[in-house]
Structures are given as structure tokens and as C-alpha cells.
Amino acid sequence: MLELIVISTLNGVLFGMLLFLLSSGLTVIFSMMGVLNFAHASFYMLGAFFGFQLTKWIGFWPALVVAPLLVGAIGMAVERYGLRNTHKHGHVAELLLTFGLAFAIEEIVSMIWGKSPLDYRVPALLDFPAFTIFSTNYPAYKIFMLAVSVIIFVALLIVLKRTRVGLIVQAALTHPHMVGHLGHNVGRVFMAVFGVGSALAALAGVIAGPALVTQSDMAASLGPILFVVIVFGGLGSLPGAFIASLVIGLVQTFAVALDGSLASAFGPLDPSAGPSVLTDVWNVTIAQVAPIVPYLLLVVILIVRPMGLMGTRES
Amino acid sequence: MRKLTLAIAVIVPMLGHAASAEDSLKIGYIDPLSGGGASVGEGGLKTFQYLADELNVKGGILGHKIEIVPLDNKTNPQESLVQAQKAIDAGVHYITQGNGSSVGAALSDFVTKNNSRNPGKEVLYFNYAAVDPSLTNEKCSYWHFRWDASSDIKMEALTNYMKDTASIKKVYLINQDYSFGQSVRTDARKMLGAKRPDIQIVGDELHPLLKVTDFSPYIAKIKASGADSVVTGNWGQDFALLLKAAADAGLKVNWYTYYAGGAGGPTAIKQTGLDGQVFQITEGFANSGNKAAMDYEKAFRAKVNLSLWYPRAVNEMRMFKAAAEKANSIDPVKVAAALEDLKFDVLDGGQGIMRKDDHQFLQPIYISSFGKLTESEPFDEESTGWGWHLVSRIDTPQAMVSTTCKMARP
Numbered sequence: 077m078l079e080l081i082v083i084s085t086l087n088g089v090l091f092g093m094l095l096f097l098l099s100s101g102l103t104v105i106f107s108m109m110g111v112l113n114f115a116h117a118s119f120y121m122l123g124a125f126f127g128f129q130l131t132k133w134i135g136f137w138p139a140l141v142v143a144p145l146l147v148g149a150i151g152m153a154v155e156r157y158g159l160r161n162t163h164k165h166g167h168v169a170e171l172l173l174t175f176g177l178a179f180a181i182e183e184i185v186s187m188i189w190g191k192s193p194l195d196y197r198v199p200a201l202l203d204f205p206a207f208t209i210f211s212t213n214y215p216a217y218k219i220f221m222l223a224v225s226v227i228i229f230v231a232l233l234i235v236l237k238r239t240r241v242g243l244i245v246q247a248a249l250t251h252p253h254m255v256g257h258l259g260h261n262v263g264r265v266f267m268a269v270f271g272v273g274s275a276l277a278a279l280a281g282v283i284a285g286p287a288l289v290t291q292s293d294m295a296a297s298l299g300p301i302l303f304v305v306i307v308f309g310g311l312g313s314l315p316g317a318f319i320a321s322l323v324i325g326l327v328q329t330f331a332v333a334l335d336g337s338l339a340s341a342f343g344p345l346d347p348s349a350g351p352s353v354l355t356d357v358w359n360v361t362i363a364q365v366a367p368i369v370p371y372l373l374l375v376v377i378l379i380v381r382p383m384g385l386m387g388t389r390e391s
Numbered sequence: 392m393r394k395l396t397l398a399i400a401v402i403v404p405m406l407g408h409a410a411s412a413e414d415s416l417k418i419g420y421i422d423p424l425s426g427g428g429a430s431v432g433e434g435g436l437k438t439f440q441y442l443a444d445e446l447n448v449k450g451g452i453l454g455h456k457i458e459i460v461p462l463d464n465k466t467n468p469q470e471s472l473v474q475a476q477k478a479i480d481a482g483v484h485y486i487t488q489g490n491g492s493s494v495g496a497a498l499s500d501f502v503t504k505n506n507s508r509n510p511g512k513e514v515l516y517f518n519y520a521a522v523d524p525s526l527t528n529e530k531c532s533y534w535h536f537r538w539d540a541s542s543d544i545k546m547e548a549l550t551n552y553m554k555d556t557a558s559i560k561k562v563y564l565i566n567q568d569y570s571f572g573q574s575v576r577t578d579a580r581k582m583l584g585a586k587r588p589d590i591q592i593v594g595d596e597l598h599p600l601l602k603v604t605d606f607s608p609y610i611a612k613i614k615a616s617g618a619d620s621v622v623t624g625n626w627g628q629d630f631a632l633l634l635k636a637a638a639d640a641g642l643k644v645n646w647y648t649y650y651a652g653g654a655g656g657p658t659a660i661k662q663t664g665l666d667g668q669v670f671q672i673t674e675g676f677a678n679s680g681n682k683a684a685m686d687y688e689k690a691f692r693a694k695v696n697l698s699l700w701y702p703r704a705v706n707e708m709r710m711f712k713a714a715a716e717k718a719n720s721i722d723p724v725k726v727a728a729a730l731e732d733l734k735f736d737v738l739d740g741g742q743g744i745m746r747k748d749d750h751q752f753l754q755p756i757y758i759s760s761f762g763k764l765t766e767s768e769p770f771d772e773e774s775t776g777w778g779w780h781l782v783s784r785i786d787t788p789q790a791m792v793s794t795t796c797k798m799a800r801p
């Protein structure tokens with residue numbers, strides 16, 4: 077049992093950190109522009125596919141740097157030539173733009189790379205078990221993923237909270253006009269933030285690609301859970317996104333690991349023993365409902381605390 | 392003059408197209424071509440296109456050219472019905488599908504209703520891989536024909552083999568949460584319980600179909616259970632990712648599977664280094680030892696650049712031709728009647744029969760294991776250098792289970 081708990085904790089934290097890499101950019105962009113960027117998970121997918129292609133051409137390590145930079149540049153272009161032009165037409169137009177972009181990216185990716193999963197391998201340098209606990213190997217690559225995520229988290233926090241750049245970004249989030257009057261180019265700040273957010277998503281894609289599946293529906297399968305993370309954590313709050321990512325990562329992993337159903341909670345008074353049309357419902361295990369747990373959390377948090385865990389405003 | 396040339400240039404190709412469309416025999420291929428099942432669906436499509444080309448070179452079926460119409464159902468029953476209707480509206484009288492028994496059940500029902508409502512415009516459903524037993528038992532239909540061995544036939548053969556393997560003590564079941572996965576788990580529980588009551592079932596897991604991207608939580612659970620063998624009906628990415636996670640965690644167990652040979656599976660097995668510890672049960676495989684089948688495999692690989700994952704598709708198309716020739720018609724009603732109790736020499740050798748009672752094709756089946764190859768086994772999988780190795784061949788009479796089908800005949 078202890079083994080299961082330790083391994084599940086590691087897996088949960090890892091999945092959580094991956095979610096954080098994605099949600100950190102999304103939550104900052106959200107509070108900056110006031111719209112959900114539906115294409116955010118698509119940048120993650122682009123990162124994975126660029127990572128795969130560049131790994132073939134120039135190797136994994138250069139790809140780890142180049143792919144996020146490329147995707148970051150694409151993100152900046154989207155902000156500069158797409159979102160900035162639609163901004164004057166209101167939030168709905170911006171929302172629709174990102175929505176359409178998500179579909180366009182998915183179609184383009186499947187046109188170029190096909191719809192089947194790609195053979196994106198873990199680099200040979202990291203393809204060994206890092207350590208063995210209770211006879212279970214823990215792959216070095218997963219430790220590497222964890223390390224990258226933690227480094228990014230710390231770096232983001234320092235930049236946003238301890239530097240002048242962070243000060244301006246934070247000010248621009250809440251008082252863009254005032255920042256503009258003080259002589260800063262708010263448009264450029266937004267563009268840079270959008271670029272960095274996209275690059276982070278791409279970085280997550282490059283490192284998650286070999287560990288999970290790299291295929292053209294990966295954005296669609298991860299997108300919804302990202303929205304859960306940022307709403308759960310509180311819009312625009314980095315620490316909130318961090319906590320929410322970890323919570324959701326752990327909840328999903330442990331929900332799979334736990335056996336037990338509603339019926340077994342009653343012990344000897346097991347209601348499913350009696351004849352009932354509800355027998356199926358009683359016997360659904362926690363593992364089976366694992367995929368919907370995050371969405372239940374979303375509903376509960378919206379009812380109980382609409383601004384999210386660490387959010388500061390209601391909308 | 393120029394106008395006339397232009398008119399000819401425009402009209403002639405149209406005439407040609409209209410003529411060939413009328414003559415051709417269209418088969419609607421309804422399977423996933425996007426999403427988690429895409430890799431499997433695309434492989435199937437290439438196989439059917441190869442088979443159609445092969446038959447067309449020899450004049451098609453009764454002079455009709457075969458045309459495969461690909462329709463993407465995204466592994467979704469609802470979407471499949473939309474696609475089936477689309478196919479019927481386009482003049483298709485034969486549909487074929489394989490991936491997903493939930494889809495199979497919906498299609499069988501749809502075709503049955505369609506045929507009772509539109510006499511004279513019947514449609515046949517050729518099922519090449521949806522193996523839920525209910526399709527040839529309580530939900531059986533006259534208009535449905537299945538070429539793959541049903542899940543309970545496979546489990547019967549698999550448990551017969553497992554029964555004699557004394558080292559199996561603790562078994563873990565992990566399956567996809569839909570009709571087929573559930574039938575694998577119930578059959579495994581029932582048959583193992585009857586044949587080897589001493590075997591302990593230490594885990595029984597159902598997970599969402601084609602949605603899980605990281606199986607490491609499940610692998611941690613299998614590891615914790617102390618299982619020495621895992622039985623799984625997982626296919627497509629659900630198998631490849633399961634094995635990938637097992638490789639990462641260093642889980643060393645024997646795997647008894649239905650679909651380990653599917654896309655991505657062999658690569659994942661090679662990564663785990665489980666030489667000879669992953670078993671699959673199929674109606675044929677590359678290194679079966681049958682000369683004709685192996686020649687066929689060679690030609691198929693050279694042209695399609697895939698291994699022949701569906702010997703049953705070969706049987707299906709060849710039997711379709713045989714039945715049409717026997718009936719001397721491509722009218723679905725006559726073909727259906729001709730298929731009943733039709734005996735046929737299958738690709739990998741031996742005789743099979745399309746049982747009249749439930750339209751289940753009964754055929755020899757094979758258990759094979761994946762690992763290093765010997766001299767006489769020329770075919771590896773996915774360039775791993777490893778391939779399938781014969782473990783046991785079960786002849787048709789031993790690969791049967793009875794049916795409860797009470798078929799409503801037209």
C-alpha cells in the first residue's frame with residue numbers, strides 16, 4: 077500500500093507540474109485580456125510536434141530550446157496581428173478568433189503529420205531508471221520533466237514578483253491605461269506576455285510529447301482540464317494555478333489508484349447486495365469516475381467560491 | 392472548334408465517371424480515421440484498399456469494380472449512424488466496420504431497421520473486428536456477419552492455454568470501459584474460475600476508452616497487487632501506452648492479450664524487453680508457417696508498408712466474392728443467403744464456416760508470443776527485429792462456443 081501511495085504521489089505531482097506549465101501562461105493571458113485563449117492547448121500540441129520534428133533534424137536538446145522559441149514567435153504574431161485587431165470588436169470576437177485558431181491548428185497539424193500517434197522517443201541520455209523504490213523503477217525522464225517544471229515555476233515567480241519587468245506586467249494587467257500614460261508600451265507588454273505564455277505551453281509539449289502521446293487530438297483532450305485548473309486556482313493567480321495543478325494532478329492519480337465503490341463504504345450493510353435497479357450505480361468504483369472528478373471540482377468551486385482558490389475578483 | 396473540344400473535354404470525363412459509378416460495387420468503410428483510434432482505422436482502410444485493388448485486377452466481383460468508401464466515425468456510435476446513412480444515400484449496399492463493439496451494436500441495429508423499412512434496398516453489415524459476443528447472441532441480426540472470432544471464443548482458447556500454465560497464480564484484469572472490455576472481464580472471470588479455481592483474480596480494472604494518456608497510475612496499481620499475469624482486451628493506443636508505462640516502471644509480468652500486435656504494441660513490447668512474455672490470440676499472424684499466407688504477407692508488406700494485421704479482412708473479401716459468385720448476383724439479399732453455412736479455406740490454412748445460426752465465422756485460431764525470431768520466421772514487426780512466434784494452434788472444432796441467437800429471418 078505504501079508503495080502505491082509513494083508512486084501515485086510522484087505521478088500525481090508530475091502530472092500536476094505539467095498542467096502548471098500549461099496553465100501558468102493561460103491564466104496570465106486570461107487576466108490580461110479577459111478572454112479564455114482556446115488555442116492555448118494547441119500551442120502545447122504545436123510544441124510537441126515541433127519538438128518531434130526538430131529532434132529528428134537537430135536532436136532533442138536543441139529542440140528543447142528552439143521549439144518553444146518558434147511557438148512563442150507564432151504566439152506573438154497571433155497577438156499582434158490577430159487579437160489586437162479584433163480587440164476593438166469586443167471579447168466575443170477575440171474568443172471566436174482563438175476558438176477558430178484551435179481548430180485551424182489541429183487541422184494543419186493533422187495535414188502535415190497525419191492523425192496517427194508519432195513515434196516520439198525519450199532521448200537516449202535520459203532513457204534509464206532514475207531510482208528504484210519498492211522494486212518499481214522511476215524513469216529518469218520523468219524526473220527531468222519534474223525538474224524542468226520546478227525551474228520554470230521558480231523563474232516565473234522571481235520574474236513576476238521581484239523584477240521591474242514583472243512590476244510592469246502586473247501593473248498592465250490591472251491598470252493598462254495608467255501604465256501607458258507612464259510611458260510604457262502596453263501593446264508590446266501584452267505581446268511579450270502572450271509570446272512567453274505560448275512558449276511555456278510549447279515547452280510543456282516538447283517534454284510531454286515523448287512521455288505521453290504525440291498526436292493531433294492531444295490539444296482537444298487536454299484543453300478542458302486546463303480551464304478547470306485556471307478557474308479552480310483563481311483567474312490570473314500564479315500561486316493559485318500552481319496549487320490547482322497539483323491538486324488536480326494528485327486527485328486524478330489517486331482516484332485511479334483507489335479501489336472501492338459507493339457500496340463498499342457501507343461495509344457489511346452493502347446496499348448493492350439487495351436487489352435494486354441501482355446496483356450498477358452502487359458498484360461504480362472511484363477509478364471509473366476518475367476522469368470526471370476534476371470537472372466535479374470545477375462545479376463545486378464555482379458554487380462555493382466563484383473567484384477560485386486564490387483569485388481576487390469575481391469575474 | 393475550340394468550344395467543341397472544350398465541351399468534349401468537360402463532358403467525356405463526366406460520362407466516364409457516371410458509368411464507372413454505376414458499375415462499381417461500393418463498400419462503406421466506417422471506422423475511426425481521426426482521434427485515439429485513428430492509427431488502427433487507417434491501417435484497416437489501407438488493408439481494404441489493397442484487397443479491393445487485388446480483386447479489381449482480376450475483374451472485381453462478377454465484373455463489378457470494388458470501391459472502398461472511407462467514412463470517419465471517430466469511434467463514436469452516434470457518428471457511425473450518420474456516416475452509415477450518408478453511405479446508404481450514396482448508393483452503398485455493403486458496409487464494413489470493426490473498431491468498437493459499441494459501434495458494431497449500433498450499426499447492426501441500424502442496418503436491421505433500415506432493411507425492414509426499405510425492402511428492396513437492403514444493406515449488409517460485414518463486421519471484421521467488433522467481437523462483443525452479444526452481436527451473435529442476444530443482439531444477433533440476419534444482416535450482420537462477423538469474420539473475427541468473438542470475444543468468448545478467444546477467451547475460451549486463451550484460458551485453455553492458461554489452464555495448463557502452472558506458473559500462473561495471480562491474475563490482474565485491465566480493460567476498456569465499454570461493451571467489449573466488459574465482456575472480456577466477465578468471460579475471463581467465469582472461465583478462469585471454472586478451469587483454474589486456484590488462480591486468484593487480484594485486480595479488475597475498467598478505464599475510459601481511448602482517453603487515458605498516461606497509464607503509470609494503473610501500472611503502479613498492478614505492481615502493488617502482486618500479479619504475475621495480466622489479461623487485457625485493450626487495443627490501439629490503450630494497449631501501446633499501457634505497455635509503455637509498464638516498460639517505464641519495470642513491471643515484469645506475462646501479458647495475455649487480444650490485440651498486442653496492433654499499431655504501437657510491438658514497439659512498446661520491445662521496449663519492455665519482455666521476450667516471449669506477451670501473448671496474443673488471432674485468426675492468423677505473419678509467421679504462421681503457412682506458405683501461401685507468408686507469400687501473401689510478403690506481397691502485402693512490400694506494397695502497403697504495414698504488416699497484415701487483418702487476415703480476417705482477406706477472408707471477408709474473398710468470401711464475399713465466393714458468395715456473390717455462388718448467388719450469381721451482388722444483390723445483398725442473395726449474397727446474405729449464399730454466405731450462410733458457406734465453407735471457406737482461410738488465408739492461414741484450414742477450413743472455416745459461416746455458422747448459419749448466428750452468422751459467426753468459425754475458424755482456426757492461434758496463440759502466439761512476441762520475441763526474438765528463429766531462421767524460419769522471417770517477419771518482424773514495426774522494425775523491432777522481434778516478431779510473433781507460434782505457441783498453439785486451435786483448430787475450428789475446438790474454437791467454438793454455442794450461441795443463444797434466435798435469428799429473425801426475412
